[in-house]
Amino acid sequence: MKFCSHCAAPVTLRIPEGDNRPRYVCDACHSIHYQNPNIVAGCIPEWQDQILLCQRGIEPRFGLWTLPAGFMENGETALEAAERETHEEARANVRIESLYTVFNLPHINQVYMLFRARLLNLDFGAGNESLDVQLYQENDIPWDDLAFPVIKETLGLYFADRSTGGFRVHVGDIERLPGAPRRYRINMLNH
Amino acid sequence: MKFCSHCAAPVTLRIPEGDNRPRYVCDACHSIHYQNPNIVAGCIPEWQDQILLCQRGIEPRFGLWTLPAGFMENGETALEAAERETHEEARANVRIESLYTVFNLPHINQVYMLFRARLLNLDFGAGNESLDVQLYQENDIPWDDLAFPVIKETLGLYFADRSTGGFRVHVGDIERLPGAPRRYRINMLNH
Numbered sequence: 001m002k003f004c005s006h007c008a009a010p011v012t013l014r015i016p017e018g019d020n021r022p023r024y025v026c027d028a029c030h031s032i033h034y035q036n037p038n039i040v041a042g043c044i045p046e047w048q049d050q051i052l053l054c055q056r057g058i059e060p061r062f063g064l065w066t067l068p069a070g071f072m073e074n075g076e077t078a079l080e081a082a083e084r085e086t087h088e089e090a091r092a093n094v095r096i097e098s099l100y101t102v103f104n105l106p107h108i109n110q111v112y113m114l115f116r117a118r119l120l121n122l123d124f125g126a127g128n129e130s131l132d133v134q135l136y137q138e139n140d141i142p143w144d145d146l147a148f149p150v151i152k153e154t155l156g157l158y159f160a161d162r163s164t165g166g167f168r169v170h171v172g173d174i175e176r177l178p179g180a181p182r183r184y185r186i187n188m189l190n191h
Numbered sequence: 192m193k194f195c196s197h198c199a200a201p202v203t204l205r206i207p208e209g210d211n212r213p214r215y216v217c218d219a220c221h222s223i224h225y226q227n228p229n230i231v232a233g234c235i236p237e238w239q240d241q242i243l244l245c246q247r248g249i250e251p252r253f254g255l256w257t258l259p260a261g262f263m264e265n266g267e268t269a270l271e272a273a274e275r276e277t278h279e280e281a282r283a284n285v286r287i288e289s290l291y292t293v294f295n296l297p298h299i300n301q302v303y304m305l306f307r308a309r310l311l312n313l314d315f316g317a318g319n320e321s322l323d324v325q326l327y328q329e330n331d332i333p334w335d336d337l338a339f340p341v342i343k344e345t346l347g348l349y350f351a352d353r354s355t356g357g358f359r360v361h362v363g364d365i366e367r368l369p370g371a372p373r374r375y376r377i378n379m380l381n382h
Contacts, residue, residue: 001196005215005224008194018319021264024196033196036229037263039302072228073212077295077364078302079380098380099362102290102304104268111230111269113293128209169360171290173268189270189289 006031037109041081042069043117044158045094050135051158052119053142054089057131061147067114067154068092078113086117090133092124099169101154107176112150116158116167138162149174149184197222228300232272233260234308235349236285241326242349243310244333245280248322252338258305258345259283269304277308281324283315292345295364303341307349307358329353340365340375 001024004011009028016023016032024033044067045052053065068089072081079096086094094117103112126133136142138159146152153174161167172188192215195202200219207214207223215224235258236243244256259280263272270287277285285308294303317324327333329350337343344365352358363379 003194003196003199005192005194005196005202008199011196034262035265037265038227039230071225072302074226074228074300075297077297078293079295079362079364080297096380099293099360102269102293104270106266106268106271109265111263169290171270173270189287 001033001035004029004031005033035109037106037111039072039078039081040069040110040112041072041078041115042067042085042112043082043094043096043115044100044154045086045090045092045117045119047119047122047135050137051155052090052092052124053134053136054126054130055132055134056129056147057126058129063131064145064147065142066147066151069112069114072113079115082113082115082117087127089127089130090124091127092133093120094118095120098167100167101150101157102169102171103150103153104173105150105175106173112154114150114154149186153186192224192226195220195222196224226300228297228302230263230269230272231260231301231303232263232269232306233258233276233303234273234285234287234306235291235345236277236281236283236308236310238310238313238326241328242346243281243283243315244325244327245317245321246323246325247320247338248317249320254322255336255338256333257338257342260303260305263304270306273304273306273308278318280318280321281315282318283324284311285309286311289358290360291358292341292348293360293362294341294344296341296366297364298367303345305341305345340377344377 004026007029011024011026013022055065068086070085086092097116100116101114157170175185177183195217198220202215202217204213246256259277261276277283288307291307292305348361366376368374
């Protein structure tokens with residue numbers, strides 16, 4: 001951010017009076033421009049003992065597999081966002097059943113909210129941002145070709161819960177550690 | 192939003208190519224300025240059979256009672272945000288125990304994430320944005336003087352769950368209906 005979106009004057013990054021962290025502040029019209037985390041909403045579409053995965057057709061992680069999910073929009077609920085993203089990315093119709101995982105990704109200012117969902121029929125296919133969409137049995141999940149750690153963690157919890165017959169909400173943090181190669185620290189809040 | 196925050200040129204509100212909803216678009220530098228819902232994180236601080244409420248010292252709802260909660264910031268988790276807000280508004284130290292309610296408020300583009308938390312000691316008091324901070328027994332909760340519907344719903348669920356001995360995560364939507372007086376539609380996702 002370089003310019004004020006209200007009056008076009010240059011902004012400066014400083015701590016406003018009464019605040020405790022740097023913000024983009026306009027010294028001309030006194031606007032403070034807050035920047036806050038975004039919600040990524042999505043779901044695990046279930047069909048009998050299979051789940052639906054999408055092969056990404058866009059960067060990042062082109063060609064890798066993921067659950068349908070995307071940025072929640074103003075004016076909608078997280079459930080509506082998850083259903084909409086599932087329709088956009090997998091051309092699939094789902095009914096959201098329950099919240100399943102909430103993961104904080106503080107290094108990229110995102111909070112994932114992933115729901116369990118029932119796939120309503122087999123009329124699905126690749127949306128604009130997908131190369132392919134497929135139903136997977138647990139034994140066929142492409143664990144080494146999943147797009148994001150949050151997807152791998154969610155699917156790991158899902159199949160573990162399914163094997164014990166008890167699904168519950170899981171809340172945790174996935175934080176990327178500094179340096180290369182990519183490593184992550186995962187902390188779960190016990191319920 | 193009137194001007195591009197990257198180049199200061201005027202923005203126009205239109206649907207970008209390949210998108211399906213209006214965005215603020217800069218025709219000079221081709222930036223698209225997305226606007227997305229914010230997360231409000233907070234908690235129910237528990238001390239024996241009492242919970243801690245804050246009396247608001249700022250608008251909106253000056254003088255009414257609420258749970259400590261506020262906008263989640265970039266770079267932190269929802270848990271950290273809930274702990275920070277509790278410290279800022281109630282000068283209280285808590286340990287977050289579990290996610291309790293997630294409420295979508297689509298009419299104001301907010302998602303509330305409220306946690307159950309353990310108050311670590313009785314060293315609390317009014318922060319800058321509070322008039323007063325008090326522990327309340329269930330029978331003394333000021334139901335008619337609560338600041339927001341999301342707080343009333345969360346506390347109603349909390350005491351109902353507590354009376355049955357079983358706390359679980361609740362997810363729902365609270366949407367303001369058009370017109371006056373203020374009325375809300377509440378939909379809960381069954382778990």
